Amino acid sequence: MPAILLCRRPEASFSAALRERFRVLDFLASGEPLPAFLAAAPAAPEPPRAAVVTGGCSVRVDAWFLDAAPSIRCVVSTGAGVDHIDLAECARRGVAVANSGDVYSTDVADYAVGLLLDVLRQLSAAGRYVRRGSWAVQGDYPLGCKLGGKRVGIIGLGNIGSRVAKRLEAFGCVIQYNSRKPKDSVPYKYFPNVHDLAVESDMLIVACALNKETRHIVNKNVLEALGKSGVIVNIGRGSNIDEEELVLALKEGKIAGAGLDVFEHEPKVPAELFSMDNVVLSRHIAVFTKESRSDLHAHTIGNLEAFFSGQPLLSPVQADSVVQ
Amino acid sequence: MPAILLCRRPEASFSAALRERFRVLDFLASGEPLPAFLAAAPAAPEPPRAAVVTGGCSVRVDAWFLDAAPSIRCVVSTGAGVDHIDLAECARRGVAVANSGDVYSTDVADYAVGLLLDVLRQLSAAGRYVRRGSWAVQGDYPLGCKLGGKRVGIIGLGNIGSRVAKRLEAFGCVIQYNSRKPKDSVPYKYFPNVHDLAVESDMLIVACALNKETRHIVNKNVLEALGKSGVIVNIGRGSNIDEEELVLALKEGKIAGAGLDVFEHEPKVPAELFSMDNVVLSRHIAVFTKESRSDLHAHTIGNLEAFFSGQPLLSPVQADSVVQ
Secondary structure (H helix, E strand, C coil), X not given: CCEEEECCCCCHHHHHHHHHHCEEEEHHHHCCCXXXXXXXXXXXXXXXXXXXXXXXXXXXXXXXXXXXXXXXCEEEECCCCCCCECHHHHHHHCCEEECXXXXXXXXXXXXXXXHHHHHHHCHHHHHHHHHCCHHHHHCCCCCECCCCCCEEEEECCCHHHHHXXXXXXXXXXXXXXXXXXXXXXXXXEECCCHHHHHHCCCEEEECCCCCCCCCCCECHHHHHHHXXXXXXEECCCHHHEXXXXXHHHHHCCCCCEEEECCCCECCECCHHHHHCCCEEECCCCCCCEHHHHHHHHHHHXXXXXXXXXXXXXXXXXXXXCCCC | CCEEXXXXXXXXXXXXXXXHHCEEXXXXXXXXXXXXXXXXXXXXXXXXXXEEECCXXXXXXXXXXXXXXXXXXXXXXXXXXXXXXXXXXXXXXXXXXXCCCCCXXXXXXXXXXHHHHHHHHCHHHHHHHHHCCHHHHHCCCCCECCCCCCEEEEECCCHHHHHHHHHHHHCCCEEEEECCCCCCCCCCEECCCHHHHHHCCCEEEECCCCCCCCCXXXXXXXXXXXXCCCEEEECCCHHHECHHHHHHHHHCCCCCEEEECCCCECCECCHHHHHCCCEEECCCCCCCEHHHHHHHHHHHHHXXXXXXXXXXXXXXXXXXXXXX
């Protein structure tokens, strides 16, 4: 069986499935530094040539990691985002990278629409109102806003963003987007910069990958351009938005509301947001459903098997393909 | 100006718009019984020939009402549902009836999808978890369920149900429905009875009008047919579901969850539901957004003006057209 370096904690069923097919070197379970762990790992019949990693975990795949584990020729991330992998360094060394591909895309897109509807129609906030028993005592709760006909600006029109667009088209929204370059395959209006997109949008949905170019792509200026009745949804990465400025904009009523699945310092959520009824808070869960988890396991194993049999990876990631 | 009998409390702007066009006899503001109010109302130059009514209000348009106000020839409801109007009695007396037509349909359909996503993906429940600060302390919240690929059974494929279908198609759901009779214009599978629809569905969405045939259309048998992993959303009327049986089914885990905008005894919500995290509670607000309210005002005035000028009503309701 080929050896793999496991750099995440898998659920029991995933772990069992991996062990059926691979000799699993479980780095996190070892508690050792990587060089010591690899030195102690039984190298026979061969050292690990592939690593399974994930985002939000202590292991970053960078020059240091690749120096410490020079046998690794393929890195498979179990996340869609690959901001924990230095793609340029991998490319320079000829290390192949795969991510979770399209496994999560529909669930994330669904979730983005759910967050947007929740902010606009106040499902969570008014639900808390009903649960407190206030409906019968205090009467009606303030009205929410219509989704239909609104202009939705999507930042990043990749696997996820394009599915968000498809869904919101069915709600009668006007779709427009920002990405590195315009896409010929879609009929939506393209904006080369996020500020201009925000000026012309009622809502922004952040659906891009996180990298140098997209860190704080939503900053103070963009929030001001979105304006007082604007709503923002983030199912990308927390650091796609300047969180401090976002909290300030919400506090000062410079935007109308937000639906946030991700935060800059997870699992820490800015405490100011807890008391805001125009903000829907979620815990980086857009990708996960009971169903997607088992799809992911199959997909990860598929990528590993492709690598070890010399076939093309199912969902390769190129160094220049991460801004969608 | 023609006289109208106003049997609901309008917001100030709606009231002003009505008074610009009509002599408004404000029945509810009077505090008097209807016969006494009408007897005291200035009849000159003519008694009111149209009435504006709404659901969930104390005024029912039935034989007694029509006897007390024999000058009324047209009843305009500001709701989509007309279960507060005895349509057969109106038809027998030649009294025209109009409802809110399509004004609310998109907002209600949006809301139905919002409730469904909320139940499946636990937006409200997990949001409360995050707000309590539990994410950072207790770690992950249990996973929700995928929407894509699920079989959605829609009860009532009228203005609202068909819009729910269109939206959920974009999420990759398999749409099927029950209504009085099959509709040639749609590609969805038709079920002549709700029990069989429930057997073959992962989720049920109640989007029908309330009348004798649809009262408790979702009963104990239907809930059992939907089954342990089934989810139900109600944006119709509370009494479309046998609420007592629904609460029992949720308590005993006979279905997986529910999203409820309406209840049998509003604004009373069964207290058992308050502690259930698999239930999303809402306060009969699916129809209302800031935008829909002003659309409704214009539409109601349009119906009244059509009646008084002898034109066809914008959204007439026939006695036999209410089961969708």
